Amino acid sequence: MKNLAILGSTGSIGENTLRIVRTHPTKFRVRALVANTNREKLYLQAKEFRPDLVCLYDANAAEDLEPRLKKLGIRFVTGADGLVAASTLSSIDIAIFAMVGAVGLAPIFAAIRARKPVAIANKEPLVMAGELLVREAKRLKVPLLPVDSxxxxxxxxxxxxxxxxxxxxxxxxxxxxxxxxxxxxxxxxxxxxxxxxxxxxxxxxxxxxxxxxxxxxxxxxxxxxxxxxxxxxxxxxxxxxxxxxxxxxxxxxxxxxxxxTDMRLPIQYALSFPNRLENHLxxxxxxxxxxxxxxxxxxxxxxxxxxxxxxxxxGGTMPAVLNAANEVAAEAFLRGNISFTSIPKRNEKVMSRHRVIAKPRLRDLIEADSWARDYAESLR
Ligand SMILES: NC(=O)c1ccc[n+]([C@@H]2O[C@H](COP(=O)([O-])OP(=O)(O)OC[C@H]3O[C@@H](n4cnc5c(N)ncnc54)[C@H](OP(=O)(O)O)[C@@H]3O)[C@@H](O)[C@H]2O)c1
Structure with missing residues (x-):
């Protein structure tokens, strides 16, 4: 039996992970569930899987979630600290990163430092700080299990x-x-x-x-x-x-x-590694x-x-800059604020204005990410 924390449980990868847990109830148990704002879906998941901990990142969206979870005997947390609490929970054997965006970076680092194997679909932190994450995982001998197909x-x-x-x-x-x-x-x-x-x-x-x-x-x-x-x-x-x-x-x-083309295949492989499990796909x-x-x-x-x-x-800080610029551009396009063709133009412009730090520390990457977001937002 492996105990799981699923960060991003209300999204596409998160829901597929829960479908795997339903198929293999004797192999996997959910100990922590995390979402951003989707309070109701998170509550229903908590009711079904009875984790030890639930985190809603956006405290303003929580409303009466805490008392409802309390009735089920489930601890409730919010914010960046809440993400880290979920990814380092003592009862978990593996943390699954199914969140979207660079926000996954801190809880992934925290999980690795807590010696928790990490299954990562959340590609943005791997783009932004992949070298540091891989180095740290190797140093601490923590398995880093890819989920991207x-x-x-x-x-x-x-x-x-x-x-x-x-x-x-x-x-x-x-x-x-x-x-x-x-x-x-x-x-x-x-x-x-x-x-x-x-x-x-x-x-x-x-x-x-x-x-x-x-x-x-x-x-x-x-x-x-x-x-x-x-x-x-x-x-x-x-x-x-x-x-x-x-x-x-x-x-x-x-x-x-x-x-x-079903993400349950790579998700299940990461969770069952080094074994393989039968399924009904x-x-x-x-x-x-x-x-x-x-x-x-x-x-x-x-x-x-x-x-x-x-x-x-x-190299250096540039992948973090591209990733951040692109997160801003993709979001602006989805909102109808910019055109499809301006996504690459904006990304390129942000990259062209960046002075690369060749051997960045984590702090440099976070600063580069933040600078790129601000500059990308300021573009008209
Ligand atoms: N979907 C795929 O087939 C696929 C394949 C390969 C790789 N990936 C990668 O996997 C990641 C997830 O993709 P997805 O398609 O599953 O995305 P998605 O459907 O948009 O789901 C994103 C999940 O992350 C949560 N989330 C977002 N921001 C958060 C925050 N600040 N704190 C806590 N939770 C947060 C969302 O919660 P709310 O519901 O509350 O917003 C949701 O549960 C991405 O990095 C993507 O590139 C996805």
């Missing part, structure tokens, strides 16, 4: 292989909703961008998938997680989204990870597919992908 695929393909035998890592992308769009991208609405052809996900990552910023962030994430230069991380468009990742070895052999029908397609991404039409490489090349 491509990185889970890479992790599985790399198992048992020496690093020096790896030539390159390949991440695939479905291409998003605008892969085949003819003509200009001006006039794309949030509603159109939220219609992803393959994956059902939260709004921020869905917008990132439409701009291909998600793949740019994933290149940095892979470089940090697997300690390989971003130039040796390639992106291929694979519209069927069945092959999630490949590893090319120095002898020319390739190992690929295949699976249905649909089987992969390869014969029914008949064809796999691959193509190179169109970097001109999707400049955000190249920004990911540029940020990784610049």
């Amino acid at each position: 491509e990185h889970s695929g890479l992790w599985q393909c790399l198992e048992g292989h020496k690093k020096k035998t790896v030539k390159k890592l390949i991440l695939t992308s479905s291409g998003g909703p605008f892969r085949k769009r003819r003509g200009s991208f001006t006039g794309i609405t949030p509603r159109q961008a939220l219609r992803h052809p393959k994956w059902k996900m939260g709004p921020k990552i869905t917008i990132d998938s439409a701009t291909l910023m998600n793949k740019g962030l994933e290149v940095i994430e892979a470089a940090n997680l697997f300690e390989i230069p971003a130039e040796r991380v390639e992106v291929l468009i694979h519209p069927e989204a069945i092959i999630h990742a490949l590893v090319e070895f120095v002898d020319g052999s390739h190992l690929a990870h295949l699976g249905i 649909p089987e992969l029908d390869l014969a029914g597919l008949r064809e796999f397609h691959f193509e190179r991404p169109d970097k001109k039409r999707f400049p955000c992908l190249e920004l990911g490489y540029a940020a990784s090349r610049a």
Whole structure:
């Protein structure tokens, strides 16, 4: 039995994690649940899973949640301290990071320092401070378990292989909703961008998938997680989204990870590692597919992908700056305040104004994040 803290339990990854717990009630037990503002969904989850601790980050949204949880014998916390309380709870064996954005950084660090294995879907902290997180996890011998489907695929393909035998890592992308769009991208609405052809996900990552910023962030994430230069991380468009990742070895052999487009697969693998568990997910029908397609991404039409490489090349604080600028731009686009095509322009502008600190400490990364957010907000 593994005891879990789920940070971001009301979101897409969080709900999929809870579905896994329902399928395997003798393998996993929920000890902590965390959300931002979604009080009612969090309460229903608490009623069903009876954790020790519940955290709602936004105290102003809590209303009568605390007394209602008290009746169930559940401790209630809020704010940044609440996130850390959940991710370091003494009764947990693993903390699952299913939150969105850089806000996950502090509770991930806290979990690692409390020697709690961390399963990370929350890619923004891995982009922002991946090198520091990986170094700290190694130093303290704390397992860092990737949940992002491509990185889970890479992790599985790399198992048992020496690093020096790896030539390159390949991440695939479905291409998003605008892969085949003819003509200009001006006039794309949030509603159109939220219609992803393959994956059902939260709004921020869905917008990132439409701009291909998600793949740019994933290149940095892979470089940090697997300690390989971003130039040796390639992106291929694979519209069927069945092959999630490949590893090319120095002898020319390739190992690929295949699976249905359901995040329960990588989440369950991270939770059950080093074991594998049976489940009731649909089987992969390869014969029914008949064809796999691959193509190179169109970097001109999707400049955000190249920004990911540029940020990784610049190194130091630059990935944190790109991530923060993009969080602001994606949010502004979702609110209807900026156009789809200004997302890469704004991200690039913020990056161009940043003076990189080459070997940043955590404090430098937090300051770079904060500066980039302020500057991105100030752009008209
Ligand atoms: N969805 C996918 O299939 C997928 C695949 C790969 C990677 N990822 C990554 O996984 C992360 C989560 O994605 P998602 O699609 O699940 O997002 P989502 O559906 O938008 O859910 C986000 C979750 O985080 C919570 N949250 C947001 N800000 C918070 C804060 N300040 N404090 C505490 N909780 C907070 C939200 O709570 P409320 O409900 O209260 O807002 C919600 O539970 C992202 O980093 C994404 O890039 C997602």
